[in-house]
Amino acid sequence: MILEHADIRIDPAQASAFEAAISHGAASVIAQAKGFHGYKIKRSIESPGRYLLLIYWDTLQDHTVGFRQSPAFAQWRAIVGPFFVQAPLVEHLELVSQS
């Protein structure tokens, strides 16, 4: 299992509309993808307009190939893309340890 970590910046004035849109997009589009294992959307307390989208995938390729090269990716971007003030910074992480 790997974690997709997308660091997103939007106009803080659009926060309510963005939160509704990304929550809808994650639940209706991303959640249908092969290898999807859950998401969280988090709002920064210190930096208005900064959000993290955290998605668990079975494998790196489930995200980078399976999802990104599917028609669902365009649907997702149509929902959330208009809010981005810069390209999201996306990395993938693997677990070292946890409590």
Add this chain to the structure above:
Amino acid sequence: MILEHADIRIDPAQASAFEAAISHGAASVIAQAKGFHGYKIKRSIESPGRYLLLIYWDTLQDHTVGFRQSPAFAQWRAIVGPFFVQAPLVEHLELVSQS
């Protein structure tokens, strides 16, 4: 519940020693703090030497006041601080939505 998100950079040559140290420090020091509700340590796949330390706290103040102003903070920094190649970037986030 809020999430502390610490973005950490170390020398990739020190990865094994750092992973052992931070796992030990989180489990032995941070896990004893008031308001602590669990941690995860994650290694970036794309950026060697980049780690995220994710800690759930009851309240923002449990981290920023209760933990940081306690003697435990110095113990924690003594364990992990020597590995940092720059100051960790720390923000706190709250949940918008999840699956």
